[in-house]
Amino acid sequence: MSLLVVDRLNKRFGGVSAAKDVSFSLAAGELLAVIGPNGAGKSTTFGMVGGQLAPDSGTVALAGEAITGLPPREIWRKGVGRTFQVAQTFVSMTVAENVQMALVSRNGRTRNLVADTRALHREEALALLDGVGMRADADRPVSELAYGDVKRVELAIALAAEPKLLLMDEPTAGMAPKERAGLMGLAARLARERGIGVLFTEHDMDAVFAHADRILVLVRGEVIAAGTPEEVRGDERVKRVYLGETGVKAALRARREAVAP
Structure with a gap:
């Protein structure tokens, strides 16, 4: 059974169709990239899956349970984590405290705290930081x-909530090329190790073609192609309306580098 099933989502803003019969599925441990030019409907689709937007019609199901139109907080509690294009952290707190706050929230202790938050879930926070290569910076x-x-x-x-599904909105935005490769490689490894489905949007085609298992291409709110990186790379319509020859060459290079020993 698919982890996430999106079936014929539609969303209009005035006279503009931002999503038209958008359908796809995602398995546990799989990375699905949603790509397309500006205005393609990527953010709208993401918003409907994450609960920020209610679809005009269509359904979203997580592990067989309907989550269509639920508020983001409720969707989070059902196992959907999220990262954002602009990182959402408490900059005045330490690295460990940021993760501890997420663990406190997951365990339902956001109200009437009687203990110092800095003492709660410390070891679990350190273990999570170790998994992303940040344990040495825990107290910075x-x-x-x-x-x-x-x-x-x-x-x-995001991982502190033990998500089944992770939504990553432009995860490499603002990062240097080496940092992009490192973050996406890390996300891919963790997803497969933990059986987390990852749905991500991304403009960096190197990151997409190197790490996505499948790719969904949106143009003007409609799905024009879906498949493996190799299938999407060879799709003539995708070449014509989005990738172009330069993008195809970049996709080939990224895929070769990803599978190189």
Whole structure:
């Protein structure tokens, strides 16, 4: 059974169709990239899956349970984590405290705290930070970190909720090329090790074609192609309306580098 099933989602804003019969599925441990030009409907689709937007019609199911139109907080509690294009962290707190706050929230202790939050779930937070390569920085303020490291902390925060599904909105935005490759490689490894489905949007075609198992291409709110990186790379319509010859060459290079020993 698929982890996530999206069936014929539709969303209009005035006279503009931002999503038209968008359908796809995602398995546990799989990475599915949603790509397309600006205005393609990527953010709208993401918003409907994550609960920020209610679809006009269509359904979203997580592990066989309907989550269509539920508020983001409820969807989070059902096992959907998220990272954002601009990292969402508490910059005045330490790296470990950021993750501990997520663990406190997961365990339902956001109200009437009687203990110092800094003492709660410390070891679990350190283990999560170890998994993203940030344990050595646990007691540093987030404000002191390079942006690529902040993104790793945000990933640890998302994993604190033990998600079944992870939504990553432009995960490599603002990062240097080496940082992009490192973050996406880390996300792919953790997803497969933990059986987490990852749905992500991304403009960096190197990151997409190197790490996605499958790719969904949107143009003007409609799915024009879906399949493996090789299938999408060879799709003539995708070449014509989005990738172009330069993008195809970049996709080939990224895939070769990803599978090289």
